[in-house]
Amino acid sequence: TAQISISSMNFVMGFVTLLGMQIMLSIEETADFAREAIEWCRLFPPFVLGEALIDISVNYLTNEILGSGKDIWHWEVVGRPLQFLAMEAVVYFTILLVLESDKVGALRGALARLYVQLLEKLVDDGDASPTPIAARSYRLGNAHGGVEETKAGAADADDEIDEDVLAEEMEVATASARDFSVYLRGLSKTYAGSLAGVVRHQLGAPLRWARSAKRAPAPEVLKRAVRGVGLGVRRGEVFGLLGINGAGKTTTLSVLTNDVVRTSGAAAVCGFDVDDQGEVRKRVGYCPQIDPIFELMTARETLAFYGRIKGLDPDSVGAAVESILELLDLTLYADMIARSYSGGNKRKLSLGVALIGDPEVLFLDEPSTGMDPGARRSMWSCIEALSRRRKITIILTTHSMEECEALCTRIGIMVGGRLRCLGSSQHLKQRFLHAYEVEFRIEEAAGAPGGAFERFLAARLGPGARVVERHSPHCRVSLPGTAMPLGRIFEAIEAHQEEAGVLEYSVSQGTLEQVFMGFAKRQREERGQVAGVVYEDDDVGESE
Ligand SMILES: Nc1ncnc2c1ncn2[C@@H]1O[C@H](COP(=O)(O)OP(=O)(O)OP(=O)(O)O)[C@@H](O)[C@H]1O
Ligand SMILES: [Mg+2]
Known part of the structure; x- marks a missing residue:
């Protein structure tokens, strides 16, 4: 952005304005105005440079053709522009140093902060910073x-x-x-x-309030x-x-x-x-x-x-x-x-x-x-x-x-x-994953509907036990973490392994990714970006 701005300014001041002034100087009605304006334009170094180049070439031609030109270092040829450029270099560099200093940086920060805080007051969308x-x-x-x-007071x-x-x-x-x-x-x-976004939002405010009592968020004004x-x-x-x-x-x-x-x-x-x-x-x-x-x-x-x-x-x-x-x-x-x-x-x-x-x-x-x-x-x-x-x-x-x-x-x-x-x-994981997963490999006979394995699940692993995936002889069962502690799960399976027809089993806790996906569901605005997430009411960490 800085590079583009500087190039644009060089072009506008060093070429467009310069050309415009030269044309205006040659027209009688605008000449006076142009002479006045040129004084101001000399605040811009590209303009001074362009003007000097023109003066040098005009002086050269006058010298060649009429023989009455001035010395190149004369005040009206490069003398004045050089002095201007030297002064501007010092002044602008000093301004830059001041602007970049910590104190002014803090002041600019404070001003930016004030502006946003004012906007926040102006655009009261009911979504302000937390209490x-x-x-x-x-x-x-x-x-x-x-x-x-749960403490009371949650709005x-x-x-x-x-x-x-x-x-x-x-x-x-x-x-x-x-x-x-x-x-x-x-x-x-x-x-x-x-x-522009702020103005548009403010103009539309009465309309929005008329339409709905709920205030609309204003992302075009505040993010x-x-x-x-x-x-x-x-x-x-x-x-x-x-x-x-x-x-x-x-x-x-x-x-x-x-x-x-x-x-x-x-x-x-x-x-x-x-x-x-x-x-x-x-x-x-x-x-x-x-x-x-x-x-x-x-x-x-x-x-x-x-x-x-x-x-x-x-x-x-x-x-x-x-x-x-x-x-x-x-x-x-x-x-x-x-x-x-x-x-x-x-x-x-x-x-x-x-x-x-x-x-x-x-x-x-x-x-x-x-x-x-x-x-x-x-x-x-x-x-x-x-x-x-x-x-x-x-x-x-x-x-x-x-x-x-x-x-x-x-x-x-x-x-x-x-x-x-x-x-x-x-x-x-311990706080937010409510379930352990147990993976079983079971005997074919025990795995039949209503068979020994199903009876074992209902009787020994509690009513919360839920079959999540099944392709015989494998079966994945989810157990709510609240149902029984990890030790009891092992105890129950070990004690009844044979009668339930369990050949092998492994117990695992969920992954950090599951915790993350649970929270990711909450982000209202960027919902579309959480691919594959099914949005439902029961969020992670909230067994309401
Ligand atoms: N300069 C900015 N002007 C306005 N909004 C912005 C600007 N930079 C970021 N945001 C917004 O602020 C929010 C947070 O952006 P941020 O870049 O901090 O996200 P992030 O967590 O780093 O995301 P990612 O994982 O994609 O890097 C986004 O909604 C983004 O659109
Ligand atoms: Mg980022």
């Missing part, structure tokens, strides 16, 4: 996800908060940002729509990407953020890296507020979802470039680059330009960009997308070593449950911009 923790309802699940207690099922998420929110609310490597408290990010996330990640922890497309994972990481300005709440990295970019940048490595690499630079050059930006001195940057190339198995491609890389190798290079400069905290946005299984596993061991040996804190987003299980000490699933559950993979 403070204390006022919210929450439900407590027992070990099998059953509801034990909306969407406002319910999981007990683990609530505990985390409480913890960050009472702790200090310095206690955590990464700290989020009530973090919300709302993207503002275009001004609430992250809504009140509270999270504290401690040093050395590997935290996995899961969620379907559009759940708000990238937005959360972008707030932490200050790529986008948060709307409300607090966000800190290594105890420094994310607005304090001078401090934060030194400590963070970021591998964005879209590769931050330059197509015409080689891996070695790219890493050296980012290394220097991170503040490595020229003597040590070479060694750092070599160690990363080796670590990521990129030595073979180190001197080829990035454009020629495969998708997976580009991804590895992006990971390298995040790793250079010894960061204390790593944000990895879908780092393994496109990597082959071998590369993925070596990335896993690299991440594990970083967190275990060097105590680097890592937050990664992924769509691979396998990756989460392999790496993450804790996992959070985001739905519609909120954290819906939190905990280790084992904890999530």
